[in-house]
Amino acid sequence: MVMETVCPAGTPAALRAAVEAGAHSIYCGFADETNARNFPGLNFSREEMAAGVAFAHARGAKVLVAINTYPRAGAAPLWHRAVADAEASGADAVILADPGLLAHAAEHHPGLRRHLSVQAAAANADVINFYADSFGVKRVVLPRVLSVPEIAAINAETDVETEVFVFGGLCVMAEGRCSLSSYATGLSPNMHGVCSPASHVDYAEEGGELAARLGGYTIHRVGKGEPAPYPTLCKGCFTSQGATGHVFEDPVSLNAEQLIPQLAKAGVTALKIEGRQRSRAYVAQVVRNFRAAVDALAAGRPMPEGMLARLSEGQAGTTGAYRKTWR
Amino acid sequence: MELTVGPNQFFWEAPRWAKFYAGLARAPVDRVVLGELVCSKRLPFYQDRLPEAIEVLADAGKEVVLTSLALVTLKRERRMTADLLAMGLEVEVNDLTALAHLPEGVEFSVGPLVNVYNEGTLAWLAARGARRICLPPELPLDSVRVLARAAADLGVSIEVWGHGRLPLAISGRCYHARLHGRTKDNCQFACGDDPDGRAVDTLDGQPFLAVNGVQTLSASTASMAHHVEALAEAGVSALRLSPQSGDFVRLCRLYRDRVAGGMDGEALSAALLPEVAGGALSDGFLNGPCGADWSGGRA
Numbered sequence: 001m002v003m004e005t006v007c008p009a010g011t012p013a014a015l016r017a018a019v020e021a022g023a024h025s026i027y028c029g030f031a032d033e034t035n036a037r038n039f040p041g042l043n044f045s046r047e048e049m050a051a052g053v054a055f056a057h058a059r060g061a062k063v064l065v066a067i068n069t070y071p072r073a074g075a076a077p078l079w080h081r082a083v084a085d086a087e088a089s090g091a092d093a094v095i096l097a098d099p100g101l102l103a104h105a106a107e108h109h110p111g112l113r114r115h116l117s118v119q120a121a122a123a124n125a126d127v128i129n130f131y132a133d134s135f136g137v138k139r140v141v142l143p144r145v146l147s148v149p150e151i152a153a154i155n156a157e158t159d160v161e162t163e164v165f166v167f168g169g170l171c172v173m174a175e176g177r178c179s180l181s182s183y184a185t186g187l188s189p190n191m192h193g194v195c196s197p198a199s200h201v202d203y204a205e206e207g208g209e210l211a212a213r214l215g216g217y218t219i220h221r222v223g224k225g226e227p228a229p230y231p232t233l234c235k236g237c238f239t240s241q242g243a244t245g246h247v248f249e250d251p252v253s254l255n256a257e258q259l260i261p262q263l264a265k266a267g268v269t270a271l272k273i274e275g276r277q278r279s280r281a282y283v284a285q286v287v288r289n290f291r292a293a294v295d296a297l298a299a300g301r302p303m304p305e306g307m308l309a310r311l312s313e314g315q316a317g318t319t320g321a322y323r324k325t326w327r
Numbered sequence: 328m329e330l331t332v333g334p335n336q337f338f339w340e341a342p343r344w345a346k347f348y349a350g351l352a353r354a355p356v357d358r359v360v361l362g363e364l365v366c367s368k369r370l371p372f373y374q375d376r377l378p379e380a381i382e383v384l385a386d387a388g389k390e391v392v393l394t395s396l397a398l399v400t401l402k403r404e405r406r407m408t409a410d411l412l413a414m415g416l417e418v419e420v421n422d423l424t425a426l427a428h429l430p431e432g433v434e435f436s437v438g439p440l441v442n443v444y445n446e447g448t449l450a451w452l453a454a455r456g457a458r459r460i461c462l463p464p465e466l467p468l469d470s471v472r473v474l475a476r477a478a479a480d481l482g483v484s485i486e487v488w489g490h491g492r493l494p495l496a497i498s499g500r501c502y503h504a505r506l507h508g509r510t511k512d513n514c515q516f517a518c519g520d521d522p523d524g525r526a527v528d529t530l531d532g533q534p535f536l537a538v539n540g541v542q543t544l545s546a547s548t549a550s551m552a553h554h555v556e557a558l559a560e561a562g563v564s565a566l567r568l569s570p571q572s573g574d575f576v577r578l579c580r581l582y583r584d585r586v587a588g589g590m591d592g593e594a595l596s597a598a599l600l601p602e603v604a605g606g607a608l609s610d611g612f613l614n615g616p617c618g619a620d621w622s623g624g625r626a
Contacts, residue, residue: 070442070444070445070448071444071445071447072445073445073446073466073469073470073473073474073477074445074446074469074470074473075445076445076446076447098442098444098445098447098448099423099447099448099451099452100445100446100447100448100450100451101447101448103447103451104447121398123400123424124404126399126405126424126427127422127424127427129427130423130424130426130427131423143499144499145398145400145498145499145500146400146499150401172498172500173496173497173543174398174496174497174499176442177397177398177442177497178497179464179465179493179495179612180495180496180543182465182612182617183493183495183545183612183617183618183619184535184617184618184619186611186615186617186618190442190444190465191465211530215617215619217529217531217533217535218529218530218531219529219530220530221530237530238527238528238529238530238536239527239528239532240506240525240526240527240528240538241525241526243506247502247505247527247538248498248500248502248505248543321499324510324512326500326510327499327500327501327504327510
């Protein structure tokens with residue numbers, strides 16, 4: 001059985017590029033606050049979604065629609081419409097996080113497959129089985145807080161398929177349970193589908209250094225000419241009791257390509273690549289490499305080595321929580 | 328307006344922990360939620376003190392509730408969560424794993440770390456037996472109003488985060504251990520050194536966050552000092568006060584005075600300011616623009 005590659009598309013062009021590069025499944029969202037990558041210029045209109053689904057289906061690929069923010073009180077119809085429109089577009093599944101929205105989808109769209117978003121941070125077999133019993137969830141995207149043996153233990157205790165992140169941006173907090181961004185900027189992943197938004201970023205030259213601020217908080221300072229990292233809160237530089245450093249996480253990104261055989265052994269169904277905000281060229285290259293890796297694994301050939309290091313945000317890669325010492 | 332004391336977020340030594348809860352018996356509060364919220368490694372240090380604390384508080388007429396962990400991953404944590412109901416107290420669900428272990432029909436309450444953002448989720452929880460929900464601190468007043476109205480129709484009481492450093496994030500990684508160059512498994516309980524969390528400042532030296540083991544808190548202490556009337560009008564029936572070091576019983580009395588109308592928001596915040604770690608208050612999640620903001624004199 002070949003592991004499924006689940007690949008990001010922020011635009012119709014990226015969707016087509018991912019399909020042509022060999023993606024088994026594409027995930028994407030509508031251009032509004034119903035999805036957790038609600039960035040300017042990204043995502044799909046209703047027409048683009050239907051066309052994207054038709055394009056993917058014609059080439060044997062699936063489309064999963066992320067509707068994974070938490071509906072705003074009093075505004076549920078916007079999210080309900082997104083679920084209905086995803087079904088109408090012919091999508092193969094919706095990726096949801098909010099229990100109220102899951103209940104709605106299970107009741108009104110029983111034929112539409114439901115995946116549990118990473119934003120629900122379901123981190124053990126008990127709660128995963130509970131989501132399956134309550135809402136008929138068929139697959140869970142695991143939060144990035146688990147080690148490979150823990151993932152294996154989960155798979156041993158559930159029939160729900162598991163999907164794990166293997167490449168791209170890395171949340172260090174349990175997803176869907178972090179309001180650092182709205183504390184500093186008023187905009188959050190859960191409510192607005194954004195984290196550390198560009199609208200609140202400010203760079204300033206000060207005394208030969210470049211300071212990067214988010215919401216007025218200085219969380220990077222580099223010498224002139226050095227590349228200035230984007231001020232994502234949990235990758236920022238801070239001072240605590242006289243020591244300065246990356247308190248939460250270094251500016252690294254996830255690269256678990258070498259763990260693919262172990263993840264397969266752990267019973268993982270699908271490998272997810274982060275990056276709906278990425279260019280189609282980037283998406284195509286990452287997809288091609290991961291498709292080659294899962295095909296090699298299925299055929300019993302050795303894994304291609306170090307294929308993606310240079311795509312990792314120009315930074316060091318990490319295997320994150322998959323190795324227990326990360327904690 | 329009722330007052331609830333939320334679970335202590337910090338790691339205090341057992342004697343300090345026990346003294347805190349013995350003292351709370353004298354505090355003018357209606358409910359006390361206790362137990363371990365943040366890290367399962369802490370519980371063994373004070374677990375044997377729980378029964379006495381529960382008894383003293385119950386004898387003093389407080390409603391006593393037991394919290395679940397905020398993030399359940401390990402086998403030991405799943406067992407801990409499954410065993411909560413056996414204590415014979417109401418359970419406050421702070422991770423839906425706890426709900427998975429509650430038989431249908433058992434009433435429970437929901438803590439601020441469960442994502443209740445809308446009426447659909449509220450109705451689903453109410454149907455499962457929720458009788459009280461403390462909303463996520465991130466919610467603006469408009470959402471609080473909508474949810475309180477929906478809750479009233481379902482017979483559910485709504486509580487909001489009234490006082491305390493804000494629980495902004497929870498992780499698999501222990502930041503206290505990381506700051507000491509250790510891993511979570513070898514943490515040596517570094518979080519015990521900081522009874523209100525460890526300050527994390529910006530590169531400009533501006534207070535910003537505080538780490539508390541696997542949890543990240545705000546540096547500022549959130550306070551609803553200026554919003555008691557607005558919240559009551561919105562249909563909120565309780566404020567949650569989160570434990571901190573210092574004279575917490577006095578702090579409870581100040582809030583009691585405030586909700587009883589004996590004190591205004593200005594007077595309360597002036598009295599609180601010298602008492603809170605980091606020396607700053609915030610209430611921006613309620614009225615914006617961002618969580619760290621403080622409405623000061625504006626009410």
